[in-house]
Amino acid sequence: xxxxxxxxxxxxxxxxxxxxxxxxxxxxxxxxxxxxxxxxxxxxxxxxxxxxxxxxxxxxxxxxxxxxxxxxxxxxxxxxxxxxxxxxxxxxxxxxxxxxxxxxxxxxxxxxxxxxxxxxxxxxxxxxxxxxxxxxxxxxxxxxxxxxxxxxxxxxxxxxxxxxxxxxxxxxxxxxxxxxxxxxxxxxxxxxxxxxxxxxxxxxxxxxxxxxxxxxxxxxxxxxxxxxxxxxxxxxxxxxxxxxxxxxxxxxxxxxxxxxxxxxxxxxxxxxxxxxxxxxxxxxxxxxxxxxxxxxxxxxxxxxxxxxxxxxxxxxxxxxxxxxxxxxxxxxxxxxxxxxxxxxxxxxxxxxxxxxxxxx
Amino acid sequence: xxxxxxxxxxxxxxxxxxxxxxxxxxxxxxxxxxxxxxxxxxxxxxxxxxxxxxxxxxxxxxxxxxxxxxxxxxxxxxxxxxxxxxxxxxxxxxxxxxxxxxxxxxxxxxxxxxxxxxxxxxxxxxxxxxxxxxxxxxxxxxxxxxxxxxxxxxxxxxxxxxxxxxxxxxxxxxxxxxxxxxxxxxxxxxxxxxxxxxxxxxxxxxxxxxxxxxxxxxxxxxxxxxxxxxxxxxxxxxxxxxxxxxxxxxxxxxxxxxxxx
Numbered sequence: 001x002x003x004x005x006x007x008x009x010x011x012x013x014x015x016x017x018x019x020x021x022x023x024x025x026x027x028x029x030x031x032x033x034x035x036x037x038x039x040x041x042x043x044x045x046x047x048x049x050x051x052x053x054x055x056x057x058x059x060x061x062x063x064x065x066x067x068x069x070x071x072x073x074x075x076x077x078x079x080x081x082x083x084x085x086x087x088x089x090x091x092x093x094x095x096x097x098x099x100x101x102x103x104x105x106x107x108x109x110x111x112x113x114x115x116x117x118x119x120x121x122x123x124x125x126x127x128x129x130x131x132x133x134x135x136x137x138x139x140x141x142x143x144x145x146x147x148x149x150x151x152x153x154x155x156x157x158x159x160x161x162x163x164x165x166x167x168x169x170x171x172x173x174x175x176x177x178x179x180x181x182x183x184x185x186x187x188x189x190x191x192x193x194x195x196x197x198x199x200x201x202x203x204x205x206x207x208x209x210x211x212x213x214x215x216x217x218x219x220x221x222x223x224x225x226x227x228x229x230x231x232x233x234x235x236x237x238x239x240x241x242x243x244x245x246x247x248x249x250x251x252x253x254x255x256x257x258x259x260x261x262x263x264x265x266x267x268x269x270x271x272x273x274x275x276x277x278x279x280x281x282x283x284x285x286x287x288x289x290x291x292x293x294x295x296x297x298x299x300x301x302x303x304x305x306x307x308x309x310x311x312x313x314x315x316x317x318x319x320x321x322x323x324x325x326x327x328x329x330x331x332x333x334x335x336x337x338x339x340x341x342x343x344x345x346x347x348x349x350x351x352x353x354x355x356x357x358x359x360x
Numbered sequence: 361x362x363x364x365x366x367x368x369x370x371x372x373x374x375x376x377x378x379x380x381x382x383x384x385x386x387x388x389x390x391x392x393x394x395x396x397x398x399x400x401x402x403x404x405x406x407x408x409x410x411x412x413x414x415x416x417x418x419x420x421x422x423x424x425x426x427x428x429x430x431x432x433x434x435x436x437x438x439x440x441x442x443x444x445x446x447x448x449x450x451x452x453x454x455x456x457x458x459x460x461x462x463x464x465x466x467x468x469x470x471x472x473x474x475x476x477x478x479x480x481x482x483x484x485x486x487x488x489x490x491x492x493x494x495x496x497x498x499x500x501x502x503x504x505x506x507x508x509x510x511x512x513x514x515x516x517x518x519x520x521x522x523x524x525x526x527x528x529x530x531x532x533x534x535x536x537x538x539x540x541x542x543x544x545x546x547x548x549x550x551x552x553x554x555x556x557x558x559x560x561x562x563x564x565x566x567x568x569x570x571x572x573x574x575x576x577x578x579x580x581x582x583x584x585x586x587x588x589x590x591x592x593x594x595x596x597x598x599x600x601x602x603x604x605x606x607x608x609x610x611x612x613x614x615x616x617x618x619x620x621x
Contacts, residue, residue: 221480224485225479225480226479229463229470230479232459233463236456236459237455237456240467241456243454244454244468244469254479303457304458
């Protein structure tokens with residue numbers, strides 16, 4: 001159908017004509033999921049009368065069950081920080097599988113520079129380095145972590161941009177390398193007893209503040225800066241981006257560097273929160289981060305998605321996880337259910353896109 | 361008005377491109393006056409696109425000279441040529457589907473604020489929207505809503521957006537590589553209208569096309585390529601379709617290009 005554009009309206013910029021934002025769909029989905037768990041809680045025979053998200057027993061000075069809300073958001077905020085980076089990678093048309101093991105490796109390395117000298121009056125039993133590395137200012141482990149993240153990201157990005165190997169392969173290789181680094185760093189022994197300053201980075205609700213703060217920053221960056229616009233452009237049509245004069249290779253390296261630095265920062269927060277670093281930290285995090293982004297409407301084909309979507313995706317993720325526990329679904333089945341939900345999210349997104357395409 | 365009295369905007373001398381042993385383009389001497397519309401015709405593989413790619417810097421020429429706007433130029437890439445003022449509308453649409461009209465027009469040369477922020481400098485959406493509307497107006501392109509993503513537009517609208525870049529950036533030369541090859545009748549008419557608008561505005565154009573009717577409708581002069589060489593340089597008034605076909609197929613060769621066949 002050859003659709004003429006002549007006479008079809010003027011040139012005005014019409015705010016009302018903007019399309020229905022995808023983020024609203026995810027928000028509605030979030031509300032529906034909450035409603036489902038709430039209903040299940042009221043109807044399942046083995047449940048007591050406790051509500052899922054509301055404060056029905058007047059334990060708190062609010063209408064919500066604050067304890068559960070806190071746990072939900074605390075639970076997702078560290079992986080959420082990784083998801084912010086993964087969002088950018090996927091929008092640029094790539095994928096990053098190395099973020100989980102990178103968390104493990106970075107946690108080990110950063111924690112080694114954050115150890116305190118005296119533990120219960122004796123020398124730190126988990127000391128990695130000599131006395132020079134004790135009680136360093138908190139900035140040093142953070143800088144070491146970010147630098148390590150930047151290095152891994154630069155390798156990922158350079159491999160993908162210059163050798164043109166698929167991002168899946170490059171980051172899969174890095175996945176193994178990073179897990180190897182995490183294990184080789186101390187031959188598998190955990191690194192513990194951080195300084196007070198380091199422990200403060202991720203204590204209490206700090207991970208949530210970091211997550212939401214970084215989300216605001218990257219929402220702004222993706223939406224209102226040249227970096228963000230080029231990220232969308234490359235994911236949308238790499239050839240067009242190149243022809244338009246965007247240095248695609250340089251930009252890709254930058255995207256992977258930022259993503260890995262975010263994962264490294266998540267490692268700092270995680271090891272600080274747990275007061276220890278172990279080589280097995282961050283298992284499945286890369287997949288959960290991708291899942292959050294995908295549930296949040298970030299398209300794996302690139303070019304589409306947003307930080308708001310990913311934050312909402314993280315909330316959906318947290319609510320589902322918490323909801324499964326709430327309805328006492330066996331932990332063994334939770335992974336399966338999560339898998340089904342991720343697949344459904346992508347299928348729904350595809351259906352929605354195809355319907356939008358047929359409408360034009 | 362004879363073209364000789366007008367200033368030349370683009371000239372190539374002995375432009376040559378070899379891909380290994382393949383001589384895709386040989387000794388192309390070409391000149392385009394300001395305000396002139398020229399068509400490049402020829403069979404597939406005759407060297408039309410190769411010629412365009414050398415001018416726009418998409419590829420590096422083997423030898424020869426390109427003089428643009430009075431200066432000899434050495435474009436290292438399409439960005440260089442665009443910055444110099446050559447706007448190219450490619451056969452395959454160089455548009456990002458998920459971005460809207462202003463984003464696409466300004467892709468790679470955004471209007472920004474706070475430039476000291478480097479890659480994180482801010483986009484000036486308002487200024488880009490304004491310039492987009494002005495550019496669309498100048499080319500008489502009508503798009504229902506410029507905030508829609510390109511993805512939801514018809515082929516004609518997309519091509520119009522690509523062409524509107526020219527007007528938005530008031531380029532010195534427009535090159536179109538088969539702009540209507542993938543379009544329907546109505547959409548083709550729309551693109552042709554835009555080309556006429558360019559003509560009225562005195563903006564020079566190189567049009568690569570297979571469409572004989574379109575060429576005779578729109579341009580002043582026809583250059584025919586065959587087997588990597590220019591074989592004819594014909595004023596529209598002095599020729600007709602059959603004549604041009606004869607040159608394209610090799611039945612005829614221009615007197616001044618006798619050595620070329």
